[in-house]
Amino acid sequence: MSINRPVATALAAPLCFLTAACGSSSDGKASGGTTEAAVSKGGYPVTLDNCGRKQTFEQAPSRVVVMNGASVAEVSTLLALGLGDRIVANQQGYGMSEVPGRAAAIKKLPTGDIELNEAYDIPREAMLGLRPDLVLSVTTYGFDQKNGFATRDQLRQAGANSYVSPQGCDDDPSRMTVADSYRLLRDMGKVFDVSDKAEKLIAASEKHIAAVSATLEKAAKGTGEKKPEVMVLFSNMSMGGNDFSSVLAHGIANDILARAGGANAFSGTTRATFADLSKEKVAATDVDALVVISYNDPDPAAYAEKLLKEFPQWPAARNNTYVTLSDSMYLGPSNDLAVEKVAKMLHPDAF
Template identity: 80%
Template sequence: MPMNRPTAAALAAALCLLTAACGMSSGVSDGSASDTTAAAAKAGYPVTLDNCGRQQTFQKAPDRVVVMNGASVAEVSTLLALGLEDRIVANQQSYGMSEVPGRAAAVKALPTGDIQLNEAYDIPREAMFGLRPDLVLSVTSYGFDEKNGFATREQLEQVGANSYVSPQGCDDDPSRMTVADSYRLLRDMGRIFNVSDKAEELIAASEKSIAAVSARVQKVQEVQGKKKPKVLVLFSHMSMGTGDFSSVFAHGIVNDILARAGGANAFESASGTTFADLSKEKVAATDVDAVVVIGYNDPDPAAYAKKLLKEFPQWPAARNNTYVTLSDSMYLGPSNDLAVAKVARMLHPDAF
């Protein structure tokens, strides 16, 4: 969600009615309704999720999925991590880069549906119906807002399509987001597509990696008596408000990642919302021990980081040239463990 809401949204609609033929058993069958019901039950269906106060029931694994933009890659990356790329009929998410080798190329290779996007760079209502999806994924509830030209969740339900809003997206407030929300997204997709074992495997690997990194960092901090370094986290070349520095994170999943890596957000108290809209004077007056630059379709975020350090030579971060560039792993998605590891190595290199 790195861009202003008018710049990127999330939503879709659908038209693939759930029929008995979709749930046909792989064994010998006469195609009767009882055979279909038995096959679905054997596969773990029906599955019902409570999503933003709405009950969504799946009679089978979706096979025509539309992923709305929302200036995120959390949803499409989660599907890719679970091996579900063949279920996607249209994807509008792209970050341009990734900490996961091959991930950016895999996202780029997905079908887009060849449709005309609206002013929010997303899929308008009628185009969505033409895609005939049976599941529409949206970063936030904004993607199902009728006044913005999107299909509502009710309209999708009427044509037989389920819909899903990602964790912390019901009220469009990612300021409370944590790594646990990334795990929740994985678990929900695991249940919907009957790949819960794979989801739990990914979650367990991530938890193990993060726990190992955190243990190393904590040991060094205890032995050396080090305080948690103060970290500035921001998007490169991005504007969220009117200040000189409006893409600086104050809250959200980045704070959880920093804490697990042995750091703290230098601007956590600057705002009660996800982003702090700051003046250059405020940024200059704050001690910053390290910088994390998140590149969103930026071919050279390191250049932005170096320029920033040169602009504020009084920072400890500038004196020690302490920065790291990241992309999708620093936000909601299946790769937060990579961000924790990279930030921790920057902040506490003697722990590794």
């Protein structure tokens, strides 16, 4: 599937989906942290410093609008925290999820019956007509007046707070790590006074990832094996001028790969989140494994198998080594599932 430029731009800005180094997952400090919170002992008011803007919550929001931004991080975080009933309009969805029932739950959420703009998102007048008390956007793009969106100042005048997700302040997800997913959970936990639940989710994720890491370390002890080189890309998606323009080079995917005992085969091709590669460059690179990410593609496995046939010289093709994933590879509450699935693909003998 080829997506048009507005959607490609919206996708490239937020997604991980998205980034290189392993960040600390226990202290809640996202790399390049976007928010700081102050909470009174009674729970409210809560004040977030989000992209340099103070957002004060006197009570838990009850009319939440989740903008598209080609993400499911925000809506999935709210659902994981049991806050689906607070959403009056949601524009996010990937069509599938590693979490059983999540895709169906997202599909059932109200959309607000909005006529979307060219970027497949909520224009200013429609947004204000929803009477939100909180609007979530993946990046500052969702509050850009030039693109026809309600600005953060206009929302404040209408009585709504606004929130830009971690690493979205400068619309650059190339530095994003799993710690940013935890930051999003913590922030929403504070805003909705469900911090205990947020911390339990974070602790469970950390424990799961630690168990995978321990298994890998035990299996690799004394072997000195080189980390498998992995190609991570979106299924049937075009975002640039070359044959392979939806290949992730940096972002949260790299953190997930590192925790799963792998490395990004194309991280050296660009400093940007996405690499825009020729077929010749891809063919000349030794790819040990594929991670194919589905963005509303019902059959990403078929795309993976097509790639392996196209490049039979890859070790990945000789060994038929690939995995298909969706929302767990992005910013969101389920990165631990991606770590486990990728680790089992790369190191099957360890499990």
